[in-house]
Amino acid sequence: MLSHQSVNGSIFGKKEKEMGHTTRGLFDEYFRLEKISKQNDPLEKLRAHIDFEFYRKPLEDYFKKDIVKGENKGGRPPYDYVCP
Numbered sequence: 001m002l003s004h005q006s007v008n009g010s011i012f013g014k015k016e017k018e019m020g021h022t023t024r025g026l027f028d029e030y031f032r033l034e035k036i037s038k039q040n041d042p043l044e045k046l047r048a049h050i051d052f053e054f055y056r057k058p059l060e061d062y063f064k065k066d067i068v069k070g071e072n073k074g075g076r077p078p079y080d081y082v083c084p
Contacts, residue, residue: 043083056082 037044059081 052082 063078063081
């Protein structure tokens with residue numbers, strides 16, 4: 001019997017790779033951000049001039065108005081409204 005790894009060359013099948021489902025390493029996010037920084041990330045330049053935290057309260061108020069109090073549907077918490 002052939003293993004999944006020996007057929008596709010990795011533990012992930014073609015469909016999983018196409019959909020972006022791969023295992024990430026402990027420092028992959030750090031290395032990705034470092035690579036973007038070396039390419040002169042425009043968001044870093046904007047962050048130096050704009051205080052994004054100023055927009056946190058209005059964004060939270062706007063997006064929370066749709067949530068009915070006392071009705072917790074569970075699930076994962078929402079994304080941070082202000083990108084770090």
